[in-house]
Amino acid sequence: ADAAAAPAAREQIKPSLPPLHSSDTDIVERPHLVWVVLDDVGYNDVGYASSDLGLVTPFLDDLSTDGIRFAQLYGQPVCTPSRAAMLTGKYPIHLQLQHWQVVPTEPWGSPTQAVLLPQYLRALGYQHVMIGKWHLGHFNNASTPRSRGFDHFYGFYSGGVDYFTHVSEESCDESVYHANNTCYYDFWDNESPQVGIGNNHQTGLLNERA
Secondary structure: OHHHHHHHHHHOOOOOOOOOEOOOOOOEOOOOOOOOOOOOOOHHHOHHHOOOOOOOOHHHHHHHHHOOOOOOOOOOOOHHHHHHHHHHOOOHHHHOOOOOOOOOOOOOOOOOOOOOHHHHHHOOOOOOEEEEEOOOOOOOHHHOHHHOOOOEEEEEOOOOEOOOOOEEHHHHOOOOOOOOOOOOEOOEEOOEEOOOOOOOOHHHHHHHHO
16 A cells, blocks of 8 residues: 555655746746765865864855755765765665776766756756766766756866866876776866867866856
8 A cells, every 4th residue: 555655645746946937027937056066075174164274165164154054964985976876866875886986997887777966957947057077977978967967068077187287187097096097188068078278277167167
């Protein structure tokens, strides 16, 4: 009986958002949604929670002051499972992503059958832009951001790149990952490699695009 009732219960859960269009105009009436992910940040690494870094994160401190602060939560220790959990709402173990992060040249990533947040929001009329680091797999086109619900992507696929050369640092690091890796350029505007941007610092490029 419980199993039979479950689909009916899910049918009753509807997003409590305003109509897509107002009655008087054709202007979209959706609130803007912004998600920010910071890699490898500990509790003492942001100003409002730190004993010695009180002035280094003023913007994050303002967001915390004006928003809701979660003091206790479960998080992941590395990049790939953190992103997968946020974008799917699932524990990484259910996506087979709990062990480690996607490393260069390995043919795996977030399962393409898993529905991501932008794919859910598309049904509500949203458009989606992702800026920065992907790190959920890029061994085929089906695993990259534009195939996973994002309308536009500007950034890099791998776990980390040099700020000025935009070469994947992981692909060059034989001591940490796999021997005999080949360094590769990793900075993209949608599917186009951004090879003409010179030695511009990546933080500035991402900030300008955002």
